[in-house]
Amino acid sequence: MDQIHLMNVFVAVGENESLAAAARHLDLSPAAVTRAIAGLEEQLGVKLLLRTTRNVRLTEAGSRYLDDVRNILTSITEANEAAAGVNSAPKGNLSVTASVLFGKNFVMPSIVSFLRNYPEVEVSAYFLDRVVNLVDEGVDVAVRIGHLPDSSLKALRVGQVRRVLCASPEYLMKNGVPQHPTDLLSHSIVAASGISPRVEWKFGGADEPTTVRMKPRLTVTSNDAAIDAVTSGLGICRLLSYQIAAELTEGRLKIVLADYEEEPWPVHVVHRESKFGSSKVRNFIDILAANLRAHPHLN
Structure with missing residues (x-):
């Protein structure tokens, strides 16, 4: 056969x-x-x-x-x-994935630009706060935040983000500004993570690492909801710097314990292209990488 x-x-x-x-x-x-x-x-x-x-x-x-x-x-x-000769003119369906807020704020502009340039391409965008398996789920391109595990996927570094602690000015004025990670034990904590009775936050580099285990007052699975909560003055939350860029610029949130932050997390565009490649994937990655590398909140 x-x-x-x-x-x-x-x-x-x-x-x-x-x-x-x-x-x-x-x-x-x-x-x-x-x-x-x-x-x-x-x-x-x-x-x-x-x-x-x-x-x-x-x-x-x-x-x-x-x-x-x-x-x-x-x-x-x-x-x-x-x-x-398909590679001479991009066409067909392109699938892209990223986390919800990152996809909305950083990936969508590149998708719109790409679709305007290549009218014979359709894009399926999956903005999800979970890691999508490119091979198993048949997705062409992903944006990953954080250190990548070893895999057969190809990765292109396009920037970095910080994991920061933030709170509203009103909350800090009323409750004081923490000076050391252990001070968080006496503060109201908002956790943007999977539902769990406790959270464990790590601080500092390898020279002086500190781990603080706390019971959050509010735990949510949506970063949007966590941002709304801390902006309203409910407490202190740990988020990625790009997620609260607007709130920081407008003064609605402030960063605390910046001296105890971990090393920045890298941002990669990940894809599963073979040596042949396809023009739709190559052209989209070129547009996306250029836009992300030029973005002030990622570099």
Whole structure:
């Protein structure tokens, strides 16, 4: 059987965890899908799937093979597009992800500019306060804030941000300005994080690290809500500097304990392009990187 056909069938089965669902997705008969998987396993001499009466599961070898096959099929598609001249004019769908506030304030202007320049491209923007897996979720470009784990993804550094503590002038006038991280234990804390009864904030560099564990008065999962709370005078919150740039400029918030901040966090544009690349991704990254590097709140 054709190797690419077998790989496509295997990817469909692995992603749907069902032979029947893969058959519907590929418009093949269930018997054809079963033959393809059996032929692939025989060719490789390894069990890729564990079948039950309800569904199928990938074996450990099958899981590794699925990742490899996805990359191979993506490279084949991109090589075909390059040979066919698709790279000469950006077209098709481009998917982008970033955190909610960063996406709205920093990525959207680049998307708008990109769409104006390339009328044959559509963009799907996923602004979410979680890390989107580019490979598993099929996303082309992401903006990551923080130190990157080792991976096969390609990264381009475009700036940096600070993790800062902030409060309203009214709150600080009423409750005093903390002079040391341990002073936070006597303050009202707003936590912008996952719901947890306590938060643990680390301060300073490697020479003199300090960790303070506190019980927040308010814990929210939305940075917008945390900013509203501290701007209203509820307490002290830790946020990224770009998130409160407007409030700092307008004097509605002030930074505290700046001398105890950690090292700035890098900002990267991350993508999963192969050596062939596609013009839509390359051109968008060029626009996005230039805009972010020029932004005063990131450099």
